[in-house]
Amino acid sequence: MRIALIEPDLPHAKLVGRLIFAGGHVCYHFTASAAFLQRAADDFFDLLITESWAGDHSAEDVIPRARTVLPGLPVIVLMSAPRESQIVAALHAGADDCLSKPVRGPEMLARVDAVLRRAGLRRPLNRRRDVIGGYAFDTAALAVTFRNLTVTLTPKEFRFALLLFNNLSRPVSRAHILETVWSRRRDLKSRTVDTHASRVRSKLQLRPELGYCLTPLYGYGYQLDAIPLETAVEAAVKVG
Incomplete structure (x- = not known):
């Protein structure tokens, strides 16, 4: 699967990228949402993993913008020591799941697979x-x-x-x-x-x-x- 990662934290982005590769997927890393949205206008991704602060906008702002370009795009939000209110806000904004940073390998890959399985039931094909x-x-x-x-x-x-x-x-x-x-x-x-x-x-x-x-x-x-x-x-x- 083609997975987009918006993560300004480069060391953590390398960790997530290695895990995605180990899970048999391809990772495309962006340090801010603007570059991702520009790429998504001409390309396709199966999943977006974004930091709660996506370099230039919050995940709550990025999620609807991303789905304007790629309808039905599943999203996982990464958070550092998240409070309940942050998780609730991300889910209300349309996130499919949330993960605490730093990620734990087996858990992250299991959650990625679960989100992709659920997304496969609802993804429209006309934008792919x-x-x-x-x-x-x-x-x-x-x-x-x-x-x-x-x-x-x-x-x-x-x-x-x-x-x-x-x-x-x-x-x-x-x-x-x-x-x-x-x-x-x-x-x-x-x-x-x-x-x-x-x-x-x-x-x-x-x-x-x-x-x-x-x-x-x-x-x-x-x-x-x-x-x-x-x-x-x-x-x-x-x-x-």
């Missing part, structure tokens, strides 16, 4: 558009646009492809793929995952000579890598 590495993902249409081409995928192919691009240059385990794409159906046959990987590779032209390589990791899962331009050119020459 991710642009990653030259590939534009349109959730409403289940379409991916790249190199002036638009390809329509099945729902599972789309979720699989977006998961790979969100974890570019990082291995993605079969367990994570099954949880994200097939809603935790661990009894799914292994060849079903491999078949979908093959279809995604073919439909999105994930070939070294075109700048990408989708590699099966024996006994683990898959990894999508961007190929440096000069390497891609060499591969294209060899193919030609």
